[in-house]
Amino acid sequence: MNKELDTSADSADIKSLRQKYEALEHKIAIKCPECGQVQFRKIFAHAQSAIVVLNNNGDIVFANNAFNSITGFSQKEILHQPIHQILLSADTYTAGRIKTCLSNSDNNTTLIFQMVNKNHEKIWVDMSIKNIKNNNLCENSICIFNDITVEKENELRKEELIDELMEVKELQEDNSAQLSILLQELDDKNLKLEKEISERKKAEEKLRESEERFKSLSITDQLTGLYNRRHLQEVACVELDKSNNKNTPLCTLLMDVDNFKNFNDTYGHCAGDVVLKSVGRIIKKSLREHDSGFRYGGEEFVIFLPETESKEAALIAEQIRETLAKEEFHPQDDEPVQKTISIGIAQYQPEETLDDMLKRADENMYRAKIKGKNRVHF
Secondary structure, eight states: OOSOOOOOOOHHHHHHHHHHHHHHHHHHHHHSTTTHHHHHHHHHHTOSSEEEEEETTSBEEEEOHHHHHHHOOOHHHHTTSBHHHHHOSSOHHHHHHHHHHHHOSOSEEEEEEEEEOTTSOEEEEEEEEEEEEETTEEEEEEEEEEEOHHHHHHHHHHHHHHHHHHHHHHTTTTOHHHHHHHHHHHHHHHHHHHHHHHHHHHHHHHHHHHHHHHHHHHHBOTTTSSBOHHHHHHHHHHHHHHHHHHTOOEEEEEEEETTHHHHHHHHOHHHHHHHHHHHHHHHHHHOOTTOEEEEEETTEEEEEEETOOHHHHHHHHHHHHHHHHHOOBOSSSSSOBOOOEEEEEEEOOTTOOHHHHHHHHHHHHHHHHHTTSSSEEO
């Protein structure tokens, strides 16, 4: 880099950084409860890909060993530093692109550029940026780097080989024997190059699969198998925009398991979890192709029904209510216990907010409770 980085940080800065890092670990632990902090640290610290976590200013708050290795900087040298200052010496254009991507509303972005490490060596990398948002505001960004220098060099080598082939063809009439030898060498080099590219593609496919698994865990409630509340916000933005733009109906079901606290107090949380799993299973079976179901919190659940009027939504809600009412649970060895659910329905009104629609559904659900529970109200 062109200038020395200021790596000093007093004890208060270090304490603040640790608190931010632990808060980010807690967020990821919520997405994937079974991982926990220990597994989180192992996955990130020892991943083969270079990974950094940034705050909303683009400053580094965490970097794994692979990132330290590819940049040549220690943890102490990079913490609190802007990511573009670590990666680039004087490339203001690429630095600007990185800043733009970090502030972009898009969730995922990929950049390919040539970075400069501590030893002033140039390295080609692809950089995947995942912005973690809360209420449409970017709180943190996760950046994954892969060294693609070999792939870039292979591209240049392939161009050189093509040039050689053209030269050989021009000399074909004068020296056919030499051409045969050169073609054989070219074939050998191409085979080697194809093998390298194939291995690279396999590695990239494994990385994509890992990212997809991580994404699935981050948006799924592990107990019920439904989407979680955080993903509800993302889906709602899409469905409300679609309803406004296409002028199509959209209904929301908000449901609450009746007397769930008393059930938990009587039979224990394990028995309560069995009930919640059954509700999740019943909801998933009732969903049509474009519907989506969520665990909203505790014993509350939400379903979005696109292109559906309230009367049709009531039929779907009634089917869910009847199916659960017929279920038998055996929390103890005595008589079976049956559970019921109360459901409120709200049809989206043009230009209203998600909170407004959920509030109306919640009010209808409580009217169902007041009228005796185990019923649908809209």
